[in-house]
Amino acid sequence: MSVFPDTWWGVVLSYLAVFAGGGLLCASAQMFIIKTKLTPARILVIFLLFGVFLQTIGVFDFLKSIFGSGITVPIVGFGAGLAEGAIKGAQTYGILGAFAGGLIQTAFGVGAAVVASYIVTLLFNSKSK
Amino acid sequence: MKNQTLFFKNKPRIVSGMSIVGKKEGDGPLGKYFDHISDDPKFGEKTFEKGECKMFLKAITGAVDKAKLNNEDLDLLLAGDLLNQLISSSYVARTLSVPYLGLYSACSTMTEALTIGANFINDGHFKLVACATGSHFATAERQYRYPLEYGCQRPPYSQWTVTAAGCTLLSLKGEGPAITHATIGKVVDFGINDLNNMGAAMATAAADTIYSVFNDTNYDERDFDAIFTGDLGRLGAEILRDLCREKGLELGQKYSDCGEMMYKREQNCYCGGSGAGASASVLNSFILGKMQAGEYKKVLLLATGALMSPTSSYQGETIPSISHGIIL
Amino acid sequence: MTEQQTKEINARNERYNKYVESVTPKTGTFVSLLKAFVIGGITCVIAELIGDGLSTLLPSLSDELVSSYTSMIIVSVAIFFTGFGFYDVIARHGGAGSFLPITGFANAMSSAALEYKSEGLILGTSVKMFTVVGPVVVNGIVWSTFAGIVRYLVMLIFGV
Numbered sequence: 001m002s003v004f005p006d007t008w009w010g011v012v013l014s015y016l017a018v019f020a021g022g023g024l025l026c027a028s029a030q031m032f033i034i035k036t037k038l039t040p041a042r043i044l045v046i047f048l049l050f051g052v053f054l055q056t057i058g059v060f061d062f063l064k065s066i067f068g069s070g071i072t073v074p075i076v077g078f079g080a081g082l083a084e085g086a087i088k089g090a091q092t093y094g095i096l097g098a099f100a101g102g103l104i105q106t107a108f109g110v111g112a113a114v115v116a117s118y119i120v121t122l123l124f125n126s127k128s129k
Numbered sequence: 130m131k132n133q134t135l136f137f138k139n140k141p142r143i144v145s146g147m148s149i150v151g152k153k154e155g156d157g158p159l160g161k162y163f164d165h166i167s168d169d170p171k172f173g174e175k176t177f178e179k180g181e182c183k184m185f186l187k188a189i190t191g192a193v194d195k196a197k198l199n200n201e202d203l204d205l206l207l208a209g210d211l212l213n214q215l216i217s218s219s220y221v222a223r224t225l226s227v228p229y230l231g232l233y234s235a236c237s238t239m240t241e242a243l244t245i246g247a248n249f250i251n252d253g254h255f256k257l258v259a260c261a262t263g264s265h266f267a268t269a270e271r272q273y274r275y276p277l278e279y280g281c282q283r284p285p286y287s288q289w290t291v292t293a294a295g296c297t298l299l300s301l302k303g304e305g306p307a308i309t310h311a312t313i314g315k316v317v318d319f320g321i322n323d324l325n326n327m328g329a330a331m332a333t334a335a336a337d338t339i340y341s342v343f344n345d346t347n348y349d350e351r352d353f354d355a356i357f358t359g360d361l362g363r364l365g366a367e368i369l370r371d372l373c374r375e376k377g378l379e380l381g382q383k384y385s386d387c388g389e390m391m392y393k394r395e396q397n398c399y400c401g402g403s404g405a406g407a408s409a410s411v412l413n414s415f416i417l418g419k420m421q422a423g424e425y426k427k428v429l430l431l432a433t434g435a436l437m438s439p440t441s442s443y444q445g446e447t448i449p450s451i452s453h454g455i456i457l
Numbered sequence: 458m459t460e461q462q463t464k465e466i467n468a469r470n471e472r473y474n475k476y477v478e479s480v481t482p483k484t485g486t487f488v489s490l491l492k493a494f495v496i497g498g499i500t501c502v503i504a505e506l507i508g509d510g511l512s513t514l515l516p517s518l519s520d521e522l523v524s525s526y527t528s529m530i531i532v533s534v535a536i537f538f539t540g541f542g543f544y545d546v547i548a549r550h551g552g553a554g555s556f557l558p559i560t561g562f563a564n565a566m567s568s569a570a571l572e573y574k575s576e577g578l579i580l581g582t583s584v585k586m587f588t589v590v591g592p593v594v595v596n597g598i599v600w601s602t603f604a605g606i607v608r609y610l611v612m613l614i615f616g617v
Binding site: 014015018019020021022023024025026027029030031032033034040041042043044045047048049052053055056068069070072073074075077078079082083085086087089090091094095097098099101102103106108109110112113114116117118120121122123124125126127129 | 505
């Protein structure tokens with residue numbers, strides 16, 4: 001659901017919000033790279049946990065209605081998706097549902113990544129640069 | 130201060146040298162000096178590791194061929210590389226089936242091998258010793274950093290592992306520049322822990338060994354036609370100049386770094402090359418050529434090595450480094 | 458080593474580290490931020506376009522499925538870019554702009570899978586596929602499970 005009206009300028013505005021949201025998240029991660037000696041792996045985990053946190057306190061859906069893919073495509077969205085699934089799972093199946101929900105929610109993307117990686121491995125080789 | 134320098138009075142000579150590099154290094158400023166440039170990073174083999182072995186083997190057999198000798202004439206092979214358990218060197222030694230000592234001193238293995246080899250030759254234990262080291266971008270990258278296709282941005286002060294191998298034959302008989310002194314370095318650690326900034330860590334080791342060389346031999350920078358370090362890179366070389374200046378040594382135009390010389394600035398190799406192959410290939414092409422042509426009469430070569438592993442650095446250890454020097 | 462010596466060495470190391478810091482060139486701040494912003498932003502816009510396209514073509518799809526299919530598509534495209542060997546070329550410029558989006562996750566996974574092909578599909582590719590993305594997957598599962606439990610308890614106690 002988007003907060004923007006269903007007119008042509010509403011669509012333009014929503015795309016601008018996507019661009020700005022995604023860009024700002026990436027630029028702030030880049031700031032971590034420049035200002036600290038954190039490795040990409042640690043920065044990814046920080047942003048992932050940020051997403052889990054946003055979902056847990058319940059503001060992620062509001063941000064998503066503004067920024068759309070701008071916040072769901074960065075790793076923040078992956079964290080929020082995992083948390084969303086875990087919360088839904090717990091509310092549907094009881095406390096043990098929290099263990100399965102996150103994986104169910106994100107299984108489309110992760111499954112595609114594993115299978116596509118396997119196929120690509122069969123087709124290509126690493127190249128020396 | 131303890132004496133760290135060996136003096137070889139029988140003058141073990143470099144009778145032959147061979148250098149092999151990859152395409153990127155061949156495109157660099159030193160391209161025309163190298164004996165062989167391979168366009169195939171796998172050297173016709175199936176994997177990069179096997180390619181590195183092939184490169185290594187070619188360097189050794191090439192050096193033997195140049196001296197118009199056979200592989201059977203080799204009395205000893207001293208070799209080392211950057212891979213775990215020294216697989217490249219040991220598998221080459223398997224193929225050659227000559228007596229072999231595997232050495233590891235990271236990127237300073239070339240001068241370590243020359244020090245040991247010159248000592249054996251000087252004392253008459255062996256007649257012909259081959260000293261060889263090499264490194265390969267693809268295999269080192271996988272072991273020390275990330276997968277090749279992984280998209281990550283390197284900081285501008287990082288270095289690029291060279292794909293190169295070099296082999297030097299030492300003997301008392303024959304023509305060629307003699308190794309007169311060798312200085313065995315100490316392990317030095319100034320608390321640098323940034324894996325991308327090995328130049329800064331190794332510069333301290335190079336500075337330490339330079340003082341020892343000058344202190345033990347009574348030479349100073351004016352006695353040398355050229356001074357080379359192994360793979361400090363552009364940043365490390367600048368730091369070394371600063372460190373020497375602090376002690377009143379002005380290295381000036383005579384000093385250059387093999388890793389820095391390896392690539393042009395526009396080749397996107399950040400601060401230049403690193404790896405055991407850098408000093409080995411530059412010694413056996415550029416330096417040896419200039420000495421044979423008489424342009425250089427006295428050269429100091431200090432290969433530098435960073436002695437950390439990914440495990441030690443994940444455990445929060447700093448980067449210890451070492452530098453061994455030889456005087457030609 | 459006496460305490461005095463240790464202290465001296467630490468002081469020396471600190472001095473040297475400070476000096477190294479002062480001579481080390483930094484990543485050009487403004488340019489790299491701009492590149493990360495633009496490349497990250499464009500990645501998200503492409504995903505949004507794919508999502509909008511999907512919901513126009515297949516109006517019966519729920520929003521949830523649209524976003525799942527979108528992520529499947531961009532992940533697969535990023536993995537094929539990796540296979541052809543140009544994802545890392547983009548990433549050299551993009552920095553965080555190319556590793557923060559889910560496409561970077563896909564690139565990290567597939568690059569590890571490709572890299573270790575030389576050790577075979579079982580002991581190489583299959584074992585090492587998660588070497589780079591492992592931290593993300595593990596922390597994601599652990600902390601989201603924790604989040605689910607917390608929200609469950611909150612629901613029991615406060616009814617929300």
